[in-house]
Amino acid sequence: MKRIFIFILFAALLAGCGNEQKKSVPAENPIPQKQVVIPSFNADSAYRYVAEQVAFGPRVPGSEAQQKCAAYLAEKLRSFGAEVTTQEFQMRAYNGNVLDGINIIGAINPEANRRILLGAHWDSRPYADHDPDPENHRKPIDGANDGASGVGVLLEIARAMQSTTAEVGVDIVFFDLEDYGPPEDAQNNQDGGDHWGLGSQYWAKNPHVYDYRAAYGILLDMVGAPDAVFPIEGFSAYYAPHIVRKVWNKAQSLGYDNYFPQTQGTYVNDDHLYVNKYAGIPMVNIIHQDVTSSNNAFFEYWHTVKDNMDAIDKATLGVVGEVVLAVVYD
Ligand code: AHN
Numbered sequence: 001m002k003r004i005f006i007f008i009l010f011a012a013l014l015a016g017c018g019n020e021q022k023k024s025v026p027a028e029n030p031i032p033q034k035q036v037v038i039p040s041f042n043a044d045s046a047y048r049y050v051a052e053q054v055a056f057g058p059r060v061p062g063s064e065a066q067q068k069c070a071a072y073l074a075e076k077l078r079s080f081g082a083e084v085t086t087q088e089f090q091m092r093a094y095n096g097n098v099l100d101g102i103n104i105i106g107a108i109n110p111e112a113n114r115r116i117l118l119g120a121h122w123d124s125r126p127y128a129d130h131d132p133d134p135e136n137h138r139k140p141i142d143g144a145n146d147g148a149s150g151v152g153v154l155l156e157i158a159r160a161m162q163s164t165t166a167e168v169g170v171d172i173v174f175f176d177l178e179d180y181g182p183p184e185d186a187q188n189n190q191d192g193g194d195h196w197g198l199g200s201q202y203w204a205k206n207p208h209v210y211d212y213r214a215a216y217g218i219l220l221d222m223v224g225a226p227d228a229v230f231p232i233e234g235f236s237a238y239y240a241p242h243i244v245r246k247v248w249n250k251a252q253s254l255g256y257d258n259y260f261p262q263t264q265g266t267y268v269n270d271d272h273l274y275v276n277k278y279a280g281i282p283m284v285n286i287i288h289q290d291v292t293s294s295n296n297a298f299f300e301y302w303h304t305v306k307d308n309m310d311a312i313d314k315a316t317l318g319v320v321g322e323v324v325l326a327v328v329y330d
């Protein structure tokens, strides 16, 4: 009886306090947190965008596939509400040939001041110069992983971002003519010239908008192989250590440290190098490196005719897409 009485008294006291408490700020009120809803990344959809690029055939300069795929990429970005700029340009290749290139830029949330640059190359290599069969050394490759995978992930990011407006603006750049470097068995293939990343060299010196600025950038290259590993690439650590920390720590917090080991990779002459050097935008490269691989420390089928859809794993596309989206919405 006594216990029941105490209970009722206690309950009444609590009820009495109820209104009181709503008026005053309780001492232990948590600091309000911004609630960010990160759009979900659909790996099936990313996979489809990779397959659709590959279906055009090798996207090498001067080909019909190049024209058709450029139109496809611009149309895709537009359909996701991005403001699209196509940048046609010419660059001289290692062999003296003048190549026609097309960079494609999609601006999401174009009026936002703070911007993030996301990039990938969309061309595919004209030479399978690392194929075990020398007969294939002058054949163009599908570039399902080397090229199309990064683009597929970024297209899916553009699609997914329609569901929640980000605080930042995002510019997605698809660079052309990344992979027209000299074949391994060509003469003077080590002449020290800047023969890779021709499209990013052009864009970094001639951005699509005057005085273009971005807080930072993330490049994706070869992000579709099964069990891919993305150790910290050398130029990324040199030019953009704070962005490396942001991205690799986010991956770790999402439980993906097996894909994103915090170990030192090698230096790769890739599109981010020119964005860092010429545009002054700190940009990191998420690139599959495998120091145990016999193939130049890249993925097994790098610059071989086996870099086709069979070499693509949805799970890897999904991990990379999820990490990049989480960084953007953070
Ligand atoms: C070099 O091998 C010097 N650069 C490689 C950049 C690359 C090629 N990324 C994809 N394909």
Ligand code: ZN
Binding pocket: 125, 146, 179, 303
């Ligand atoms: Zn390549």
